[in-house]
Amino acid sequence: MPIRITLDEVLARKGLKAKQLAEQIGVSQTHLSLFRSGKVKGVRFSTLSKLCMALGCAPGDLIQYDPDPGDLLTVDEE
Amino acid sequence: MPIRITLDEVLARKGLKAKQLAEQIGVSQTHLSLFRSGKVKGVRFSTLSKLCMALGCAPGDLIQYDPDPGDLLTVDEE
DNA sequence: TGGGGAATTTAAGCTTGACTTAAATAAAAC
DNA sequence: GTTTTATTTAAGTCAAGCTTAAATTCCCCA
Numbered sequence: 387m388p389i390r391i392t393l394d395e396v397l398a399r400k401g402l403k404a405k406q407l408a409e410q411i412g413v414s415q416t417h418l419s420l421f422r423s424g425k426v427k428g429v430r431f432s433t434l435s436k437l438c439m440a441l442g443c444a445p446g447d448l449i450q451y452d453p454d455p456g457d458l459l460t461v462d463e464e
Numbered sequence: 465m466p467i468r469i470t471l472d473e474v475l476a477r478k479g480l481k482a483k484q485l486a487e488q489i490g491v492s493q494t495h496l497s498l499f500r501s502g503k504v505k506g507v508r509f510s511t512l513s514k515l516c517m518a519l520g521c522a523p524g525d526l527i528q529y530d531p532d533p534g535d536l537l538t539v540d541e542e
Numbered sequence: 543t544g545g546g547g548a549a550t551t552t553a554a555g556c557t558t559g560a561c562t563t564a565a566a567t568a569a570a571a572c
Numbered sequence: 573g574t575t576t577t578a579t580t581t582a583a584g585t586c587a588a589g590c591t592t593a594a595a596t597t598c599c600c601c602a
Contacts (some may be wrong), residue, residue, distance in 0.1 A: 403549095404549070405549080419550055420551090
């Protein structure tokens, strides 16, 4: 799955602990941990917006797309 | 919900029709329409990555966060 | 080096909603 | 005015988001 969760970097930059963030946005520590480590297969926008709000960032700061090298065919080059 | 779907702009820029995109990534036209118009409450990463791949863009190009004016309390100012 | 808080993991369960097909309507496009 | 595309509604399936609880591991620091 070429979606990568880059929440940790934002967390660190904010100097916030996962536990604090979880409490602040009302999400279980358990789930936040799973989310942070990319063990989750999707996200509700309600959760995503809480994260963005608490961290003062954009969705793109938390969720990134890593193109598969094999998928470069998609790009119209050459 | 302060999450806004900005897929249409990318679609237009690519000169692609919704139907084509739907077929290309294997998602129903129905669901893609609901997604595009923000009538959906979340997204699976599998779908998100297919969109990014097909459109050659990042998650942040499709999903944006619009802070609620009322939530500015979060920002540490003054 | 032991104790306390934070993080991770597993398990089990509830509930939401992503995504589907089908079908009908509306809106463009030509 | 007919064909293609888009939207909407409805009804259904099933994956998985998110929860609590509990056990385990990881870190830090005095």
